[in-house]
Amino acid sequence: MEDEKSKAMDDLNVQSLLEDLKDPDQDVRQRATDELWHLWFEQKGIVGLEQIRRAEACQQAGKMAEAERILTQLIQDLPDFAEAWNRRAVLYYTTRQFKKALADCKRAIRLNPIHFGALHGMGLCYAALGDYRLAIHAFRQVSKIQPYSLENQRLILEFTLRL
Known part of the structure; x- marks a missing residue:
């Protein structure tokens, strides 16, 4: 109760x-x-938060493989931890693995449909893959959650011009 x-x-x-x-x-x-x-x-308490922080420290130190290993293990241990999926998506995006990043963004969004960070990341991934229509769609979804975000509005305009 x-x-x-x-x-x-x-x-x-x-x-x-x-x-x-x-x-x-x-x-x-x-x-x-x-x-x-x-x-x-902090969805999964201090254990999840500590692992994300470890992975981010590795990423900032340029230890991408170690950061990926930490996040992948965290996802295996806590598969319903949306932020772990989102953090690994960020890692994949920064290493130009856009399809992997997109898949992780989608998983984070399935777990947390209001995750504006993952929705924004999804838009960036679609744009990096050259699919501007889906990028625009993703940024419009984010704009429903964060209507005052100038960055999302700018990206919608930028990618509309590319169509």
Whole structure:
């Protein structure tokens, strides 16, 4: 019963944060964005967060294979951890493995349909693969969640011009 109450409170909190992403006040939107990232990174507690941090440290040090190994193991251990999929997608995107990055973005989105980072990443992957129509579609999906994001609006315009 306590878990159900906690889940309901979390859902209400997330819904409130999603509404705040549509607020005209930039400070309100930034707070909501930061809080959603915080929730996503800590979805699986300290163990998941520590592994993501280890992988990011490896990535920043140029140890891409080690970062990939850590994230892949994390995904195997916690396959419903959307942020692990998203972090590996970022790794794959930065190493120009766009099809792998796209697949991981899609998995993150299946697990967390409001994950604006993974949706944005999906758009970047489609664009890198030359599929501007699907890139535009992805950025429009993100814009429904973050309507004030100038970056997403800019990318929609940029890729519309390329069609």
